[in-house]
Amino acid sequence: DQQVKQNSPSLSVQEGRISILNCDYTNSMFDYFLWYKKYPAEGPTFLISISSIKDKNEDGRFTVFLNKSAKHLSLHIVPSQPGDSAVYFCAARETGGGADGLTFGKGTHLIIQP
């Protein structure tokens, strides 16, 4: 039972255009959402996060939007650059004490075309 879903295994975008990566979740107890980027042979690298009490967070070329009623978030990358080609993981943290382990989606492979 996947609590965090990334339904697009891959996405191809032209350099300079906007990349939009989507993520859906089912658990209402998630209080933080994070995006990670992963290159081959490297560990995931943190990109940006958003609290469940916000609907938008921006950091340079990266913006994350959260729609709590739809249980949906998206990562926008503008403009897309060749170095953005990587696998992007959506992750969420459940509130409630104990361990704050992250629940990850399966990832979306973003390919930036020149």
Place this chain on the structure above:
Amino acid sequence: DAGVTQSPTHLIKTRGQQVTLRCSPISGHKSVSWYQQVLGQGPQFIFQYYEKEERGRGNFPDRFSARQFPNYSSELNVNALLLGDSALYLCASRVGRPYSGANVLTFGAGSRLTVL
């Protein structure tokens, strides 16, 4: 500054054997977590340790165990290996205690385990 370092980077074991994976967190980071990433899937939470105490574990069998040492480094042990244990094992550290803000983790490059 050194990031999160893991060893070994690659290893091959046979079914039934035992394996120990090692992790050194970023200096000053007291929380270490372990994740398993099977091919084609996202990382899955195994353990979290903070100040040498286990703070929680994911849905993994008792064959998986871990510990954290006084210098905050950590080991993950897997006994009685199965073919399905073949995966990338990721260690991550963070500076704060659990639930202090978003759980922003810094990951190592992982240990690639192949079970034959």
